[in-house]
Amino acid sequence: MSDLASTEDSAPIGPSADEEAAFLSAERESGVTVAAMPATTRDEDETGELPPMEDLVKRIPAPARELIEDLFRARFVTVKRLPKASLKN
Numbered sequence: 001m002s003d004l005a006s007t008e009d010s011a012p013i014g015p016s017a018d019e020e021a022a023f024l025s026a027e028r029e030s031g032v033t034v035a036a037m038p039a040t041t042r043d044e045d046e047t048g049e050l051p052p053m054e055d056l057v058k059r060i061p062a063p064a065r066e067l068i069e070d071l072f073r074a075r076f077v078t079v080k081r082l083p084k085a086s087l088k089n
Helices: 003-009 017-029 053-058 062-072
Strands: none
8 A cells, every 4th residue: 555545544744844934935925924822821720620612612703603504513522631642732
């Protein structure tokens, strides 16, 4: 089986560091302001209470919620805490 087939089955890899640097450089040269991701400065409290689902859903603008429901028939049903190890850096 080819590498292409195995790549298609896996999660997207994303741009390499060189590709990202080239993109950001080209954007700066064209005058587009590229906002950097804010660094997380606080430690996540792994044991703290999670906010109620209703409060989190209310943070999403109503038009965006309606569009999500229309396009994906998605409903927000639960709040879960994920371990940091399961997230990409």
